Amino acid sequence: MITSKALSYTMEIVMISIQKCKEILNSGKNKYSDDEIKIIREQLTKLSQIEYEFYKQAERDEKSSHLHKGIN
Secondary structure, eight states, X not given: OOOHHHXXXXXXXXXXXXXXXXXXXXXXXXXXXXXXXXXXHHHHHHHHHHHHHHHHHHHHHHHSBTTBOOOO
16 A cells, blocks of 8 residues: 555556556446557546646645745
């Protein structure tokens, strides 16, 4: 389990394999091509990066004091 403290220092981008994505995405009714799976994986990776940036900003805001202007 990754703690919030670990997340505050770094974010490793780990993409799961196309094969694993295919297993997950094609396990239901819909079936996706390898190209579609790559696009979905890339978009989800981008979304996770954006979410992580929001997380880091919220963490910085939380540490900032209303009595002292934050550096960032």
